[in-house]
Amino acid sequence: MTLPSDGPIPTGSLPGGSLPGGPIPGSTVPSGQLRTEPVLACAGVRRSFPVGERRLEILHGINLELRAGERLALMGTSGAGKTTLLHILGLLDRPTEGSVYVAGQDAWSLSARRRANLRNEKIGFVFQFYHLLPELSALENAVLPAMIKLSRRAFRSNRAEFLDRATTMLTRFGLADRLGHRPSQLSGGEQQRIAIARALLLDPPILIADEPTGNLDRGTGEKVLEILLDEQSERGVALMLVTHDERLAKRCERVLYMEDGLIQADSSAPIPT
Amino acid sequence: MFRTFLSLRYLKARKTNWIGMAGILVAVGALVLILSIMAGFLEESRRTLRGNLADLVIQPSFQSSVLQENGDWVPMQTDVERMLEIIREDPGVAAATPQLQWYGIFAPDGGESALEKPMQDAIQLIELVGIDVEGEGEATDFRESLETEFGKKPGLGKHCNVGRPADLDDPFVNLREIRQRRTRPKVPILVGEQLAYLWGLRRGQEVSLVTATYDENSSKLNETAANARFQVVGSFRSKDNETDSRRIYMDRRALADFLQRDRLWSAVLVKLNDYKRDKEAVRARLWSKLHAEGFLSAPGIRINEFRTWEDFRATLLAAIQNEKALMGIMLSLVLVVAGFTVFALLSMMVTEKRRDIGILCALGATPRGVLALFLMIGLWEAVIGSAFGALVGVLGAYNIDAIERKLSSTFGFQIFNRDIYLFDYIPAEVSVSGVAWIVGGAVFSTLLFAAIPAWRASRLDPVEALRHE
Numbered sequence: 191m192t193l194p195s196d197g198p199i200p201t202g203s204l205p206g207g208s209l210p211g212g213p214i215p216g217s218t219v220p221s222g223q224l225r226t227e228p229v230l231a232c233a234g235v236r237r238s239f240p241v242g243e244r245r246l247e248i249l250h251g252i253n254l255e256l257r258a259g260e261r262l263a264l265m266g267t268s269g270a271g272k273t274t275l276l277h278i279l280g281l282l283d284r285p286t287e288g289s290v291y292v293a294g295q296d297a298w299s300l301s302a303r304r305r306a307n308l309r310n311e312k313i314g315f316v317f318q319f320y321h322l323l324p325e326l327s328a329l330e331n332a333v334l335p336a337m338i339k340l341s342r343r344a345f346r347s348n349r350a351e352f353l354d355r356a357t358t359m360l361t362r363f364g365l366a367d368r369l370g371h372r373p374s375q376l377s378g379g380e381q382q383r384i385a386i387a388r389a390l391l392l393d394p395p396i397l398i399a400d401e402p403t404g405n406l407d408r409g410t411g412e413k414v415l416e417i418l419l420d421e422q423s424e425r426g427v428a429l430m431l432v433t434h435d436e437r438l439a440k441r442c443e444r445v446l447y448m449e450d451g452l453i454q455a456d457s458s459a460p461i462p463t
Numbered sequence: 464m465f466r467t468f469l470s471l472r473y474l475k476a477r478k479t480n481w482i483g484m485a486g487i488l489v490a491v492g493a494l495v496l497i498l499s500i501m502a503g504f505l506e507e508s509r510r511t512l513r514g515n516l517a518d519l520v521i522q523p524s525f526q527s528s529v530l531q532e533n534g535d536w537v538p539m540q541t542d543v544e545r546m547l548e549i550i551r552e553d554p555g556v557a558a559a560t561p562q563l564q565w566y567g568i569f570a571p572d573g574g575e576s577a578l579e580k581p582m583q584d585a586i587q588l589i590e591l592v593g594i595d596v597e598g599e600g601e602a603t604d605f606r607e608s609l610e611t612e613f614g615k616k617p618g619l620g621k622h623c624n625v626g627r628p629a630d631l632d633d634p635f636v637n638l639r640e641i642r643q644r645r646t647r648p649k650v651p652i653l654v655g656e657q658l659a660y661l662w663g664l665r666r667g668q669e670v671s672l673v674t675a676t677y678d679e680n681s682s683k684l685n686e687t688a689a690n691a692r693f694q695v696v697g698s699f700r701s702k703d704n705e706t707d708s709r710r711i712y713m714d715r716r717a718l719a720d721f722l723q724r725d726r727l728w729s730a731v732l733v734k735l736n737d738y739k740r741d742k743e744a745v746r747a748r749l750w751s752k753l754h755a756e757g758f759l760s761a762p763g764i765r766i767n768e769f770r771t772w773e774d775f776r777a778t779l780l781a782a783i784q785n786e787k788a789l790m791g792i793m794l795s796l797v798l799v800v801a802g803f804t805v806f807a808l809l810s811m812m813v814t815e816k817r818r819d820i821g822i823l824c825a826l827g828a829t830p831r832g833v834l835a836l837f838l839m840i841g842l843w844e845a846v847i848g849s850a851f852g853a854l855v856g857v858l859g860a861y862n863i864d865a866i867e868r869k870l871s872s873t874f875g876f877q878i879f880n881r882d883i884y885l886f887d888y889i890p891a892e893v894s895v896s897g898v899a900w901i902v903g904g905a906v907f908s909t910l911l912f913a914a915i916p917a918w919r920a921s922r923l924d925p926v927e928a929l930r931h932e
Binding site: 324326 | 467476821822826827926
């Protein structure tokens with residue numbers, strides 16, 4: 191079955207994805223890999239910022255697909271545009287041009303409210319600096335996405351379930367005796383484990399991690415990474431990981447190298463030296 | 464859900480928010496307290512200013528004729544019995560009584576000599592009021608003004624040598640000791656307590672009253688002045704200083720005799736069942752009825768013909784009301800200052816919490832949700848601050864007298880000088896609707912001030928916010 195490369199696209203299950211626009215030109219899927227539907231994709235994404243009277247272009251047209259359960263590492267030098275791309279894919283930043291598709295929906299064609307819902311339900315974030323709310327305990331931080339998702343009444347009726355889910359996760363991550371602690375009372379590794387629990391609370395299909403071990407010592411980083419990767423594979427979540435760590439990248443199925451706002455290489459191709 | 468939860472958590476965790484709350488508490492507390500005291504003063508002053516005035520006072524102009532609606536002139540009626548009948552028929556009227564009012568000169572030491580050598584310190588202009596004791600008692604506070612215990616208020620009462628009349632039910636009966644004398648008894652009068660005090664009058668003392676009378680037929684002043692001796696049989700205290708220092712009561716017929724007048728009345732005093740509720744309705748009804756029967760000019764033509772007691776005291780009442788309004792406006796500025804405090808604290812908080820705002824956005828909070836979160840912090844501050852403020856204000860208002868006494872004794876000087884006023888306590892009247900308005904206004908203005916930083920928070924770029932350290 192041939193696919194149109196542009197023009198109106200019928201919705202439904204398509205080999206190569208159900209994205210409007212069909213398979214994104216330039217997107218790469220390693221040959222031989224099972225082609226599941228992409229949960230996250232972007233097409234022709236450009237991002238520029240005004241600098242004085244000129245505009246500085248950070249991303250020059252990125253096409254990308256992330257499939258369910260896929261583990262993808264995004265590498266590149268500092269300033270290559272990795273974090274900007276991550277923010278765009280996480281719907282935190284709007285591309286100057288191009289589209290972002292989350293679970294088949296063109297995110298920027300939606301209302302701010304529906305886009306926020308999409309972010310809440312479909313995407314889990316793990317940041318380098320953990321980004322926990324200092325006023326909340328470990329457990330409260332972990333259930334925050336549920337609080338944001340639900341109305342007061344709905345949360346109250348499901349409170350026990352969410353608390354239970356968060357407690358189970360935190361216990362599994364070795365934080366059973368830290369549930370009531372504030373972030374300031376916890377180590378970096380502990381905080382990052384809470385951040386992982388928070389990202390996974392609503393079982394999102396997409397997990398975006400921005401150098402999740404970048405702020406941790408090697409040993410702690412290893413432990414946190416084990417937790418992250420275990421959960422990812424266990425839950426079949428698509429993971430998009432920004433990292434500078436080659437060893438970590440090697441544990442991913444796909445590695446993309448970014449340079450000057452473009453994806454220069456894919457792990458299916460030889461890594462440039 | 465996160466809005467309520469987080470706003471309460473931020474409020475609890477960040478003690479600086481309590482400063483805003485304390486500001487609102489002080490502002491609302493002060494507003495409630497001061498306005499309650501002012502309302503108490505207004506109410507107490509109304510009672511004081513009213514003195515012996517009746518609810519409604521009808522004073523026909525006694526022209527020769529009255530223009531009717533149909534253009535006919537009809538002779539003005541003067542039959543007071545018919546007039547009282549019309550008035551008493553009205554369902555809003557509780558009582559009505561005729562009164563004869565005139566003016567005179569009070570000359571304790573003898574009228575003629577005072578007039579021959581007029582000296583200001585020997586005479587005083589006075590109000591002569593002829594009444595029917597029973598009717599006056601029903602329509603005004605006359606009876607109460609006779610019953611007032613002298614000496615309750617420090618200073619004045621004990622210096623007044625006249626005192627209550629011997630028989631409160633029949634105050635114009637001459638004193639027994641005077642009746643026992645062989646001489647012809649003089650007409651008994653009741654003098655205002657202040658008048659008695661100023662002139663050093665004694666019970667049973669004879670005084671002269673001088674007045675100019677007028678011929679009712681020609682409506683011209685008689686050249687001969689009426690001059691007679693009267694006997695002081697008692698004094699009264701009406702709460703209104705002005706009345707107490709210039710009014711003399713006597714029997715209505717005795718006054719008419721003194722004035723050599725045929726008509727025994729000049730005004731009708733009316734008491735209503737419910738003054739506040741009915742005053743305007745009864746006035747309108749009675750005015751048109753009395754006009755139709757030829758007693759009064761058309762409603763609104765001569766406003767002096769039909770007045771409420773407040774019309775007599777309009778300027779003073781308006782002055783106190785005005786003071787209350789001014790006080791309210793000035794104290795509302797305190798509320799604005801409290802609002803600015805909330806604004807400043809929330810603005811600081813938005814700046815400090817930029818990263819948290821970014822995190823919330825990353826977790827799926829909408830800009831509207833972020834706006835609501837910060838508005839809610841303002842709301843809690845406003846609600847908690849104004850609730851406690853209202854409580855403090857109401858408790859303060861109910862106990863202001865005790866508080867003042869305590870403070871005065873602690874600091875050794877009197878904050879509220881009770882000798883200045885005719886009431887010897889600090890009056891306060893808490894109005895539920897007033898408190899509700901103040902609390903509502905405080906919440907509204909705080910929300911208005913909180914809206915600006917909340918809006919700023921909702922407009923933050925999450926990426927920028929997440930970068931904030």
